Amino acid sequence: MTVTDLVSYEDVLASYEPVMGLEVHVELGTKTKMFCGCSTTLGAEPNTQTCPTCLGLPGSLPVVNATAVESAIKIGLALNCRIAEWCRFARKNYFYPDMPKNFQTSQYDEPIAFDGYLDVQLEDGEVFRVEIERAHMEEDTGKSTHIGGATGRIHGASHSLLDYNRAGIPLIEIVTKPITGAGERAPEVARAYVAELRELIRALDVSEARMEMGQMRCDVNLSLMPHGAERFGTRSETKNVNSLRSVERATRFEMQRHATVLNDGGVIVQETRHFHEDDGSTTSGRVKEEAEDYRYFPEPDLVPVAPSREWVEELRGGLPELPRLRRNRLREEWGISQHEMQSVLNAGALDLIIATLDAGAPADQARKWWMGELARRANEDGTDLASLPITPEQVARVCALVAEGSLNDKLARQTIEGVLAGEGSPDEVVDKRGLKVVSDEGALGAAVDEAIAANAAIADKIRGGKVAAAGALVGAVMKATRGQADAARVRELILEKLGAQG
Amino acid sequence: MTDLTRLTAAETAARIKSGEVTAVEVTEAHLARINAVDEKVNAFLHVDRQGALEAARAVDAKRAAGEKLGPLAGVPLALKDIFTTEGVPTTVGSKILEGWIPPYDATLTKRLKAADVVILGKTNMDEFAMGSSTENSAYGPTGNPWDLTRIPGGSGGGSSAALASFQAPLAIGTDTGGSIRQPAAVTATVGVKPTYGAVSRYGMVAFSSSLDQGGPCARTVLDAALLHEVIAGHDPLDSTSIDAPVPPVVEAARSGDVRGMRVGVVREFSGEGYQAGVMQRFEESVELLRELGAEVVELSCPSFTKALAAYYLIAPSECSSNLARFDAMRYGLRVGDDGTHSAEEVTALTREAGFGDEVKRRIMLGTYALSSGYYDAYYGSAQKVRTLITRDFERAFGEVDVIVSPTTPTTAFPIGERADDPMAMYLADLCTIPSNLAGNSAMSLPCGLAPEDGLPVGLQIIAPAMADERLYRVGSAVEAALQARWGHPLLEEAPSL
Numbered sequence: 001m002t003v004t005d006l007v008s009y010e011d012v013l014a015s016y017e018p019v020m021g022l023e024v025h026v027e028l029g030t031k032t033k034m035f036c037g038c039s040t041t042l043g044a045e046p047n048t049q050t051c052p053t054c055l056g057l058p059g060s061l062p063v064v065n066a067t068a069v070e071s072a073i074k075i076g077l078a079l080n081c082r083i084a085e086w087c088r089f090a091r092k093n094y095f096y097p098d099m100p101k102n103f104q105t106s107q108y109d110e111p112i113a114f115d116g117y118l119d120v121q122l123e124d125g126e127v128f129r130v131e132i133e134r135a136h137m138e139e140d141t142g143k144s145t146h147i148g149g150a151t152g153r154i155h156g157a158s159h160s161l162l163d164y165n166r167a168g169i170p171l172i173e174i175v176t177k178p179i180t181g182a183g184e185r186a187p188e189v190a191r192a193y194v195a196e197l198r199e200l201i202r203a204l205d206v207s208e209a210r211m212e213m214g215q216m217r218c219d220v221n222l223s224l225m226p227h228g229a230e231r232f233g234t235r236s237e238t239k240n241v242n243s244l245r246s247v248e249r250a251t252r253f254e255m256q257r258h259a260t261v262l263n264d265g266g267v268i269v270q271e272t273r274h275f276h277e278d279d280g281s282t283t284s285g286r287v288k289e290e291a292e293d294y295r296y297f298p299e300p301d302l303v304p305v306a307p308s309r310e311w312v313e314e315l316r317g318g319l320p321e322l323p324r325l326r327r328n329r330l331r332e333e334w335g336i337s338q339h340e341m342q343s344v345l346n347a348g349a350l351d352l353i354i355a356t357l358d359a360g361a362p363a364d365q366a367r368k369w370w371m372g373e374l375a376r377r378a379n380e381d382g383t384d385l386a387s388l389p390i391t392p393e394q395v396a397r398v399c400a401l402v403a404e405g406s407l408n409d410k411l412a413r414q415t416i417e418g419v420l421a422g423e424g425s426p427d428e429v430v431d432k433r434g435l436k437v438v439s440d441e442g443a444l445g446a447a448v449d450e451a452i453a454a455n456a457a458i459a460d461k462i463r464g465g466k467v468a469a470a471g472a473l474v475g476a477v478m479k480a481t482r483g484q485a486d487a488a489r490v491r492e493l494i495l496e497k498l499g500a501q502g
Numbered sequence: 503m504t505d506l507t508r509l510t511a512a513e514t515a516a517r518i519k520s521g522e523v524t525a526v527e528v529t530e531a532h533l534a535r536i537n538a539v540d541e542k543v544n545a546f547l548h549v550d551r552q553g554a555l556e557a558a559r560a561v562d563a564k565r566a567a568g569e570k571l572g573p574l575a576g577v578p579l580a581l582k583d584i585f586t587t588e589g590v591p592t593t594v595g596s597k598i599l600e601g602w603i604p605p606y607d608a609t610l611t612k613r614l615k616a617a618d619v620v621i622l623g624k625t626n627m628d629e630f631a632m633g634s635s636t637e638n639s640a641y642g643p644t645g646n647p648w649d650l651t652r653i654p655g656g657s658g659g660g661s662s663a664a665l666a667s668f669q670a671p672l673a674i675g676t677d678t679g680g681s682i683r684q685p686a687a688v689t690a691t692v693g694v695k696p697t698y699g700a701v702s703r704y705g706m707v708a709f710s711s712s713l714d715q716g717g718p719c720a721r722t723v724l725d726a727a728l729l730h731e732v733i734a735g736h737d738p739l740d741s742t743s744i745d746a747p748v749p750p751v752v753e754a755a756r757s758g759d760v761r762g763m764r765v766g767v768v769r770e771f772s773g774e775g776y777q778a779g780v781m782q783r784f785e786e787s788v789e790l791l792r793e794l795g796a797e798v799v800e801l802s803c804p805s806f807t808k809a810l811a812a813y814y815l816i817a818p819s820e821c822s823s824n825l826a827r828f829d830a831m832r833y834g835l836r837v838g839d840d841g842t843h844s845a846e847e848v849t850a851l852t853r854e855a856g857f858g859d860e861v862k863r864r865i866m867l868g869t870y871a872l873s874s875g876y877y878d879a880y881y882g883s884a885q886k887v888r889t890l891i892t893r894d895f896e897r898a899f900g901e902v903d904v905i906v907s908p909t910t911p912t913t914a915f916p917i918g919e920r921a922d923d924p925m926a927m928y929l930a931d932l933c934t935i936p937s938n939l940a941g942n943s944a945m946s947l948p949c950g951l952a953p954e955d956g957l958p959v960g961l962q963i964i965a966p967a968m969a970d971e972r973l974y975r976v977g978s979a980v981e982a983a984l985q986a987r988w989g990h991p992l993l994e995e996a997p998s999l
């Protein structure tokens with residue numbers, strides 16, 4: 001089914017109410033793995049960050065990473081969850097070559113955190129509450145690379161390569177309760193939820209949560225029910241939707257696909273589906289003849305996790321200001337609209353702007369540079385703001401040079417350009433390129449005199465009181481000084497010399 | 503000259519320390535004994551001659567350098583082939599691990615090496631410790647030195663047979679349902695299952711994680727205590743390891759005395775299926791305890807009758823998950839990897855060829871018991887029975903200091919007799935299983951020969967969790983009194999091989 005075969009989005013909403021469930025896996029940024037001391041650094045040579053435990057060698061045993069438990073509790077608290085006083089790990093049994101023990105050590109009916117919510121703010125400022133079912137701890141699997149098949153999938157592959165560096169990296173799985181009542185805004189809510197969750201995870205400093213690196217992965221469960229119905233419809237589970245935009249598109253596509261099937265009198269099959277970035281569609285994964293039975297039972301190799309209430313309260317007391325509240329506070333402080341704030345967020349500029357403020361720049365200047373010149377450059381280079389070779393401190397220094405009158409707007413742009421080109425710090429660029437504003441009154445006076453002499457007609461108009469005509473002379477002076485003069489001072493001199501009042 | 507293989511571990515260590523013999527002489531004597539008799543007994547799966555001699559030379563060098571030697575320095579030991587040994591094969595008695603050379607030492611292996619114990623090699627066992635006769639080994643059965651046509655117990659039959667045939671004065675076993683105590687009983691040796699969590703399980707190939715416990719095997723109570731102290735103690739690599747001081751077991755073994763102790767006899771450990779000669783020797787032991795000054799109390803622990811049923815749900819359930827890792831992907835046997843089979847098929851073919859019948863039976867039982875829809879009725883109920891058994895023990899230990907029973911209902915049965923009757927085989931662990939389910943400590947020591955067949959009978963002593971020293975206090979008192987009566991250790995009556 002392609003996008004063009006589907007019923008329109010409006011028609012979906014006319015007949016059905018969407019129900020979503022979002023499952024997000026976050027790789028924690030702990031130094032070591034969930035159950036052993038191996039490093040979690042990404043990008044190492046395959047199978048160099050392994051030991052008997054994460055390879056599942058006979059005889060090996062797990063030991064719980066205390067930092068991961070702490071991170072899980074922080075996430076739970078930030079999601080307004082209750083924190084279990086006593087909970088256990090469980091074994092989820094199934095065979096797959098990239099899973100060393102052929103069971104995943106996870107949590108089943110005793111999650112560390114449960115019954116919470118996350119308020120997400122939509123673009124127009126509306127706040128939508130997403131109820132959280134649970135957040136639990138588990139370990140990641142290894143990584144299979146299938147060679148020889150057409151699509152990189154196992155089907156048709158001649159052989160597979162296994163890398164166990166990722167096996168055992170701590171994961172937190174955050175599961176929402178069924179999200180109802182979002183109606184036409186369901187795709188937007190899904191996106192906003194994942195975005196908000198990502199901000200939250202970063203604010204807690206428990207993971208970088210980079211979706212493009214697989215540090216945060218989202219499964220979108222979706223079903224439709226006719227308006228007025230009481231029972232949810234059959235859901236599909238779209239796996240590994242790995243960008244905010246894709247979350248929105250996958251939700252929208254599945255709503256339309258479900259409606260198309262249902263309108264034709266068809267039945268939705270409970271199945272996993274794959275999302276395709278290219279056309280925004282989903283296709284069926286392997287349909288299982290019978291439901292997978294994971295034969296969960298409590299992990300006998302680990303003792304229960306029983307976080308003391310004192311510790312939980314200590315962690316609660318240490319939580320940072322939550323992203324949504326922080327954004328709203330900053331928006332008010334900066335006096336900008338909801339829409340402008342959203343642009344800042346979408347551009348990934350918030351933290352950069354704040355760092356620039358912290359380095360001494362005024363808010364409007366910091367925002368102007370990051371959202372203007374620098375956003376344009378990032379866009380041109382196909383990169384993100386944070387990856388540009390300029391630091392918030394350097395931007396703040398440029399702002400300071402403008403404020404003290406050493407640079408005008410045009411020179412400031414050239415300075416930034418120089419920094420981006422790797423010519424050094426703002427001061428070094430100003431030095432090397434000779435970008436200082438011409439403030440030598442003698443030289444400036446001579447340039448003004450020349451301009452007056454060369455434009456006698458205009459000078460006469462100004463003498464006659466047409467002050468507005470001064471702009472043309474200012475332009476001539478700026479041209480003569482190759483832009484390095486302070487335009488305001490040039491104007492003052494012109495009016496002074498011609499005896500006119502500004 | 504003394505036969506060095508007939509000495510106890512304590513005597514051996516003393517002679518090495520005094521310089522009367524060298525560790526190399528002791529090791530060579532045992533290697534020679536292995537050469538002479540193990541073809542008949544089949545106690546060892548792998549003899550590490552070179553490693554053993556190197557370890558012995560290191561002990562002699564230490565002594566020559568004037569370094570202090572530990573209490574078991576230079577004493578040879580037979581290690582059950584369930585503990586990983588870096589660079590030395592570890593098969594767990596299974597074809598599926600044939601040829602696997604572990605890249606790491608178990609914590610227990612490390613502790614033995616650190617204590618300068620000389621590891622002679624790896625001993626035979628029922629595959630993955632599943633069995634009570636060592637007949638389930640993929641590498642052939644082990645004979646009982648008392649009668650080579652009979653079983654040496656299991657799963658640790660290699661270790662018990664090595665002790666009883668004087669191939670080693672010390673051995674290591676693991677006890678999930680009786681695999682240390684039952685082999686000790688049928689070979690007239692001493693075996694201790696310490697409190698669950700006392701000995702690290704890191705590097706001990708798992709059968710049933712919540713029940714498995716490594717422990718010492720020896721020919722005397724004191725030797726077992728000396729070994730207990732070497733291998734026990736907290737291990738940060740095992741989350742279930744007890745973070746508390748090791749009970750004073752050596753001190754208890756040196757000061758055997760039961761005067762004023764209350765000893766419980768549990769009614770449920772008797773009746774149908776118990777061999778008359780076994781009960782006779784057991785009752786004589788109880789009488790002996792009374793003579794030595796203990797007060798004997800009769801008790802009832804009604805839930806013990808359900809222990810076997812609970813065990814055969816819990817242990818297979820855990821094993822079905824623990825053994826899932828043997829999938830031919832990373833180590834061990836690989837069958838069918840010829841380019842025509844998928845990974846899934848290679849896993850299935852390997853497991854078909856690599857696992858024996860008993861292992862397959864338990865994997866299937868456990869997979870079924872954990873299945874959705876059956877979990878509550880099977881695994882869930884079994885866990886409840888486990889709680890009841892623990893409570894019965896708690897109640898009993900409110901009244902008595904230790905409980906005694908026969909270790910096994912019968913003496914050693916002939917090889918092959920119960921091989922096709924799993925239920926009959928499972929009954930061998932009737933008296934030992936409750937302690938695994940409750941996680942407390944228990945010992946088996948010889949208490950005589952059954953009159954009808956002249957085969958060894960074991961006395962089981964059970965103590966509360968973390969009170970393992972009581973086993974040694976009672977055990978050494980009984981051992982001393984019985985040996986005084988017999989005039990020699992019981993093992994001297996075993997036929998020479």
